[in-house]
Amino acid sequence: MSAQTRYILICSGKGGVGKTTLTANLGIALAKQGVKTAVLDADFGLRNLDLLLGLENRIVYTAQDVLSESCRLEQALVKHKQEPNLALLPAGNPRMLEWLKPDDMKRITALLADLFDVVLIDCPAGIEDGFKNAVAAAQEAIVVTTPEVSAVRDADRVIGLLNSEGIKPIQLVLNRVRPKMMASQEMLGVSDVTDILALPLLGLVVEDEQVIVSTNRGEPLTLNGSASPAALAYHNVARRLQGEDIPLIDPSKERQGFRAKLSRLMNTKIF
Amino acid sequence: MAMTLRDAINKLLGRQSPSASTARQRLQLVLAHDRSDLNPELLHQMRLEILEVVSRYVELDFEEGDVSLATEDRVTALVANLPIKRARDIPLPATPAQA
Numbered sequence: 001m002s003a004q005t006r007y008i009l010i011c012s013g014k015g016g017v018g019k020t021t022l023t024a025n026l027g028i029a030l031a032k033q034g035v036k037t038a039v040l041d042a043d044f045g046l047r048n049l050d051l052l053l054g055l056e057n058r059i060v061y062t063a064q065d066v067l068s069e070s071c072r073l074e075q076a077l078v079k080h081k082q083e084p085n086l087a088l089l090p091a092g093n094p095r096m097l098e099w100l101k102p103d104d105m106k107r108i109t110a111l112l113a114d115l116f117d118v119v120l121i122d123c124p125a126g127i128e129d130g131f132k133n134a135v136a137a138a139q140e141a142i143v144v145t146t147p148e149v150s151a152v153r154d155a156d157r158v159i160g161l162l163n164s165e166g167i168k169p170i171q172l173v174l175n176r177v178r179p180k181m182m183a184s185q186e187m188l189g190v191s192d193v194t195d196i197l198a199l200p201l202l203g204l205v206v207e208d209e210q211v212i213v214s215t216n217r218g219e220p221l222t223l224n225g226s227a228s229p230a231a232l233a234y235h236n237v238a239r240r241l242q243g244e245d246i247p248l249i250d251p252s253k254e255r256q257g258f259r260a261k262l263s264r265l266m267n268t269k270i271f
Numbered sequence: 272m273a274m275t276l277r278d279a280i281n282k283l284l285g286r287q288s289p290s291a292s293t294a295r296q297r298l299q300l301v302l303a304h305d306r307s308d309l310n311p312e313l314l315h316q317m318r319l320e321i322l323e324v325v326s327r328y329v330e331l332d333f334e335e336g337d338v339s340l341a342t343e344d345r346v347t348a349l350v351a352n353l354p355i356k357r358a359r360d361i362p363l364p365a366t367p368a369q370a
Contacts, residue, residue, distance in 0.1 A: 149294050149301075156302050159345075185277060185289030192295050196302065198345045266277035 005113045008120050008241075009138035009167065013154030015125030017146050018175040021211060021220075022234070023122040024052040029222040029238035030118055031085035038077070038116040040109065041091035042134035043124035044100065053080065054218025055088050063108050064092025073111045082223060087116075097129065102136030109137040118241075127161060141167045142202060146176040147188040155197060171202035173237060178207050182252030183263045190250045203237035205230050206251050303340035307347045314340070321351060330356040 010023045020043075027039040040063070041049040050056040061076035066089075073089075080086040089108070112119050121138055124130035141162050145155040155172075162170050174193055181187035194201050208230035214221045221231035222238075229251075236246050253264065281288050304311070318338040325331060332354040341350045 149298050152298055153301060153305065157305060160306065163345075182291075185275070185291040188291050188294050188298075192291065196295075196298055266280070267275050270274060270276055270279060 005116055006118045007109055007137055007139045008118065009123055009134055009141040009162075010120055010144065011123035011131070011134070011141060011158055011162075012125065012144040012151070013127060013156075013158040014145075014151045017144050017151050018173075018205070019125075019144050020048050020052055020122055021215065022142070022144055022173060022175070022205075022237070023049060023120050024220045025222045025231075025234035026238055026241070027053070027086050027120055028080070028083055028220045029235045030120075030241070031080070031083040032222065033238060033242060034085065035242065036115065036117045037086050038089055038112050038119045039086065040089045040112070040119060040121045040137075042105070042121050042137070043130065044091045044096045045094050045124060045130060047091040049122050050078075050088060050090055051218060052215055052220065053086075053088055055080065055090075056218070059090045062090040062092040064096050066108060066111065067092075067104055073115075077115075100129075100133055102133050105133045105137040127157060131158075131161075135162065135165050135167065138167055141170045142173055143170060143197070143199065144173045144175055145193065145197070147174065147178075147182070147190075147193055149188075152188065152193055152196060159197060159199065170199055172197060172199040173203040173205065174201065175205045176207045177204055177251060179251040179254070182250075183260065183267075185267060189252065201248055202240055203233055204248055204251065205233040205237075299342060300340075303342040303347050306342055306345065307340055309340070322353070325353055327359070328361065329358050332356050 010019050010026075012019050023039055027037050030037045039049060039053070041047050043049070050059055055078045058078050061071040063076065065071040066073050066076045077087040077089055080088070089112070109119055109121070119137075121134050123134040143155050143159060143162075145151045159170060172194065174190060177190070178187055182189050190201070190204065206229045208221075208228050210221055210226060210228040211230050214223075214226070220234075221228060222234045239246055278288050278292070304314075321338055322331065322333070322336065336351075336353045338349065338351045338353075341348050
């Protein structure tokens with residue numbers, strides 16, 4: 001198994017765009033497909049992946065204890081009760097940031113190779129040491145952004161750094177899409193973002209209140225068969241990641257009815 | 272610059288154009304600078320020197336001219352748009368063969 005283990009970094013540059021939510025939902029969705037998946041919280045300063053997965057009370061050991069050999073890897077891994085194909089390797093104490101080096105991250109992820117098909121690495125925001133550590137352990141990357149100027153700009157910086165580290169493929173997930181605002185040209189469009197960042201699109205997730213509800217409960221949307229738009233989008237990201245060809249539908253062009261038709265007419269380029 | 276029917280109507284009615292096109296333009300400009308990693312002061316200096324060199328040969332319309340960075344597909348280019356008023360009358364440098 002070790003030769004095929006995929007190490008996928010989930011990053012964004014800017015904070016608060018949905019990295020950790022994507023990591024949690026994608027982890028569950030992959031596990032449901034029968035893919036043995038580990039999610040690694042590489043945000044040692046502000047860890048949250050445990051909380052989104054509802055595993056915060058089950059952490060005994062962390063990546064730090066594995067590195068210092070005060071426990072075995074199996075003891076630190078927190079297996080999800082409902083989805084045993086998914087395990088979390090929790091981030092250690094924030095003080096780890098003082099001594100953790102890219103080589104330490106490589107050591108941790110190498111240990112996971114025998115046990116998992118896919119390792120998702122939840123990257124911290126920013127482009128400083130925490131980012132560099134997380135990148136060291138990755139082969140490919142998913143860049144998460146929202147259709148906002150600041151998020152796209154930061155994503156662009158991160159893509160530049162990933163390119164120079166030889167990470168590939170790099171794919172894009174466009175999060176928090178508001179179809180109505182896109183249709184009325186008050187939000188950057190899907191093609192605006194993909195053109196500017198020049199990345200293939202892996203997924204489109206519309207803004208969905210259910211994401212907040214699921215976060216409150218510590219149950220990712222993909223866990224309990226939710227049919228909400230974001231849940232379907234996350235499942236589709238997981239399937240595309242596994243090589244399935246699922247068409248991407250631009251939600252701002254999908255709407256029906258007179259107003260939507262008028263809106264499309266208004267957006268046709270006249271010169 | 273592409274224009275949509277919506278932009279045209281907004282222009283006719285004197286309304287502000289939708290913010291997405293503003294966002295797009297602002298992003299393209301800021302990313303061209305981010306990607307080139309050029310210090311704005313150095314860029315300004317380079318712009319002045321380019322204008323100075325070109326002005327030795329032709330008379331430029333400084334009001335209209337522009338030297339800026341543009342970016343497409345993650346490649347950044349230096350784009351100069353320098354309208355020429357007239358060529359300067361400069362004698363060709365003498366070559367050794369003619370001498």
